[in-house]
Amino acid sequence: MAKGIVIYYSRSGNTKQMAEIIAGAMNDAGLTTDLKPVEDVAANELVSYDAIVVGSPTYYGQPAPQIIQLFTDSVSRHGRLEGKIGGAFSSSVNIGGGNETVIMSIIEAMLIHGMIVQGDLQGDHYGPVSIGKPDERVISQCKRRGKRIAELTKKLYI
Amino acid sequence: MAKGIVIYYSRSGNTKQMAEIIAGAMNDAGLTTDLKPVEDVAANELVSYDAIVVGSPTYYGQPAPQIIQLFTDSVSRHGRLEGKIGGAFSSSVNIGGGNETVIMSIIEAMLIHGMIVQGDLQGDHYGPVSIGKPDERVISQCKRRGKRIAELTKKLYI
Amino acid sequence: MAKGIVIYYSRSGNTKQMAEIIAGAMNDAGLTTDLKPVEDVAANELVSYDAIVVGSPTYYGQPAPQIIQLFTDSVSRHGRLEGKIGGAFSSSVNIGGGNETVIMSIIEAMLIHGMIVQGDLQGDHYGPVSIGKPDERVISQCKRRGKRIAELTKKLYI
Amino acid sequence: MAKGIVIYYSRSGNTKQMAEIIAGAMNDAGLTTDLKPVEDVAANELVSYDAIVVGSPTYYGQPAPQIIQLFTDSVSRHGRLEGKIGGAFSSSVNIGGGNETVIMSIIEAMLIHGMIVQGDLQGDHYGPVSIGKPDERVISQCKRRGKRIAELTKKLYI
Numbered sequence: 001m002a003k004g005i006v007i008y009y010s011r012s013g014n015t016k017q018m019a020e021i022i023a024g025a026m027n028d029a030g031l032t033t034d035l036k037p038v039e040d041v042a043a044n045e046l047v048s049y050d051a052i053v054v055g056s057p058t059y060y061g062q063p064a065p066q067i068i069q070l071f072t073d074s075v076s077r078h079g080r081l082e083g084k085i086g087g088a089f090s091s092s093v094n095i096g097g098g099n100e101t102v103i104m105s106i107i108e109a110m111l112i113h114g115m116i117v118q119g120d121l122q123g124d125h126y127g128p129v130s131i132g133k134p135d136e137r138v139i140s141q142c143k144r145r146g147k148r149i150a151e152l153t154k155k156l157y158i
Numbered sequence: 159m160a161k162g163i164v165i166y167y168s169r170s171g172n173t174k175q176m177a178e179i180i181a182g183a184m185n186d187a188g189l190t191t192d193l194k195p196v197e198d199v200a201a202n203e204l205v206s207y208d209a210i211v212v213g214s215p216t217y218y219g220q221p222a223p224q225i226i227q228l229f230t231d232s233v234s235r236h237g238r239l240e241g242k243i244g245g246a247f248s249s250s251v252n253i254g255g256g257n258e259t260v261i262m263s264i265i266e267a268m269l270i271h272g273m274i275v276q277g278d279l280q281g282d283h284y285g286p287v288s289i290g291k292p293d294e295r296v297i298s299q300c301k302r303r304g305k306r307i308a309e310l311t312k313k314l315y316i
Numbered sequence: 317m318a319k320g321i322v323i324y325y326s327r328s329g330n331t332k333q334m335a336e337i338i339a340g341a342m343n344d345a346g347l348t349t350d351l352k353p354v355e356d357v358a359a360n361e362l363v364s365y366d367a368i369v370v371g372s373p374t375y376y377g378q379p380a381p382q383i384i385q386l387f388t389d390s391v392s393r394h395g396r397l398e399g400k401i402g403g404a405f406s407s408s409v410n411i412g413g414g415n416e417t418v419i420m421s422i423i424e425a426m427l428i429h430g431m432i433v434q435g436d437l438q439g440d441h442y443g444p445v446s447i448g449k450p451d452e453r454v455i456s457q458c459k460r461r462g463k464r465i466a467e468l469t470k471k472l473y474i
Numbered sequence: 475m476a477k478g479i480v481i482y483y484s485r486s487g488n489t490k491q492m493a494e495i496i497a498g499a500m501n502d503a504g505l506t507t508d509l510k511p512v513e514d515v516a517a518n519e520l521v522s523y524d525a526i527v528v529g530s531p532t533y534y535g536q537p538a539p540q541i542i543q544l545f546t547d548s549v550s551r552h553g554r555l556e557g558k559i560g561g562a563f564s565s566s567v568n569i570g571g572g573n574e575t576v577i578m579s580i581i582e583a584m585l586i587h588g589m590i591v592q593g594d595l596q597g598d599h600y601g602p603v604s605i606g607k608p609d610e611r612v613i614s615q616c617k618r619r620g621k622r623i624a625e626l627t628k629k630l631y632i
Contacts, residue, residue, distance in 0.1 A: 060545040060583035069539040082279055096440030100416035101582050108575050109534035111277025119269025121240055124412030126269055219424035223385040229376040254598030258574035259424050266377035266417050282570030398595055427593025435585025437556055
């Protein structure tokens with residue numbers, strides 16, 4: 001059976017809320033999906049998931065150090081994330097504050113693992129972005145993204 | 159039947175040679191693949207392919223204007239490239255000369271179309287990169303990438 | 317005497333409005349600044365300015381082809397933009413719609429010319445971003461950016 | 475008196491060697507420059523330098539977690555790096571292995587601090603890149619970059 005995980009780092013709770021909505025939507029779409037703060041994820045766990053979605057606040061246009069550390073540690077599993085489905089999301093204080101560069105950084109790391117990433121032709125194309133607390137637009141983008149990731153994962157892994 | 163296309167812009171012939179090798183490898187891997195210079199591709203043609211691979215020289219860290227124009231024109235088909243497989247490659251004069259940013263630009267455009275992109279865990283992770291004329295390393299990267307793109311396309315579209 | 321130019325491509329008028337505000341703020345800050353649509357700018361003109369600011373709508377996460385074409389043409393002046401001050405801005409329909417990647421593309425092209433770019437510690441860090449028609453936040457970001465670019469230019473060129 | 479620092483993370487020694495050459499060239503060009511591994515740098519020290527150059531190996535296309543941590547910690551000094559000169563460099567195992575995205579990540583973080591970054595019209599445009607152990611090309615790029623950064627810093631800070 002295919003399985004997903006949504007991993008996040010959050011201090012204000014905004015990224016965590018996005019993570020909950022995305023994981024909820026993945027489960028609703030029929031992909032059993034775990035939800036974990038990055039502090040509770042060891043790199044070797046990643047291999048047991050078919051879809052890995054990662055979210056972070058925007059710190060100087062980059063993912064949080066904890067997220068970067070997870071990817072750095074994942075080198076011990078290099079080759080074993082090959083072909084898995086990836087996704088990314090971010091929150092920040094400002095529009096134009098670096099959200100997209102956070103998301104692209106996560107996508108780059110996933111591509112280097114040989115993972116598969118799909119964009120979205122509507123709204124937040126690279127991945128859901130929240131400016132401050134998730135509003136209705138963000139909630140809808142997170143639901144939509146979770147559903148899309150689940151569907152692609154099921155197509156490839158069931 | 160699934161079908162692919164490799165689209166390139168080339169003046170020196172380096173990007174063209176990469177395109178030929180990638181298209182060859184896609185055909186060899188069982189995905190019927192066309193090869194066309196960007197000047198011969200109309201945006202509306204893109205919808206008839208399941209895999210779209212785009213290559214460009216590196217002009218100020220960006221794809222050639224002809225490549226950017228094709229993506230701009232493709233807005234008339236927005237929504238109809240959804241779920242297709244994408245890939246990118248580039249050539250440049252120097253190491254560190256902007257190849258990766260060219261490839262990421264093409265990948266970004268594909269993600270905005272809702273397309274699917276897979277990285278490679280070996281070598282040129284985001285997409286094949288040639289410094290000057292393709293050498294053995296580049297030829298091998300292009301072959302490998304073409305095969306991988308064909309395989310993912312066949313998995314999703316056959 | 318130091319001189320600046322703001323170059324833009326605009327169809328809806330949003331990017332044009334941003335360009336007008338930025339150019340106005342540069343003039344107000346004491347740097348004589350021209351304002352031109354990209355269609356009216358030849359690459360060889362660029363050498364006569366000390367500050368070059370470029371804005372574009374967001375087309376598939378990339379600058380408009382006309383902007384990319386200007387940078388491609390500017391190769392004929394490679395070396396002669398060395399040390400000039402650069403800046404970038406963008407407009408798009410959606411938050412997370414690719415604005416930041418447009419701005420970073422323009423900045424990359426400027427860096428490859430050996431140009432100098434300064435970020436902003438407040439608001440739209442890489443460059444002003446408008447979602448749809450410029451609102452008060454955007455107008456204030458554009459004024460602030462124009463002033464900052466003019467001040468850096470005057471520091472280096474007067 | 476103006477002062478610079480070159481900060482690096484290195485395990486294999488390649489990034490360290492680049493750091494030494496860049497710092498040496500900055501000193502040779504008349505800018506007193508310190509050289510420190512990131513482990514020995516506290517965020518609050520950054521404010522005492524006029525030029526800050528940061529180098530990292532390429533871990534999944536991103537800077538090392540230690541580098542990201544330094545930028546994250548530097549939020550406590552947000553506003554106080556405004557107008558300082560920045561620069562970035564990276565090493566990696568492969569061509570196309572993510573060097574440029576590492577450098578652009580560091581540049582993005584610097585821009586968000588309101589720092590000033592200049593590209594180079596020759597060679598490794600965004601910042602020096604080494605594929606494996608620094609060869610003659612890399613050594614020459616590092617020397618050239620150090621000199622350029624020192625010169626810009628002296629122009630603005632002396």
